[in-house]
Amino acid sequence: MTKPWRPDAQSFAQFMAGLPREEIEGVNELNRKEALEQHKAFREAFKAGCCSFCGAARELAYANPKADGPDGRRRRQESPAGARIGSGR
Secondary structure, eight states, rough: OOHHHHHHHHHHHHHHSSSSSHHHHHHHHHHHHHHHHEEEEEEEEHTTOOOTTTTTTOOOOGGSSSGOOOTOOOOOOOOOSSOOOOOOO
């Protein structure tokens, strides 16, 4: 049985093997910096109570310690708009 993805994987492996080590390390460093910036933006937005993607206010049941029922399980809550939030587990 042929594997149609196999030639693509092999050609990609050959391409990667031909790249200079410095270029790979440079791209990796750029990706690390971008990931750190995105993480920082997420943390700041989360602390401010906003979604880091759209900026909308977040409403999370687990943000409220009173959301837990007596058995320690999460209770569903109603948001101001009437949408159910929380897992209900």
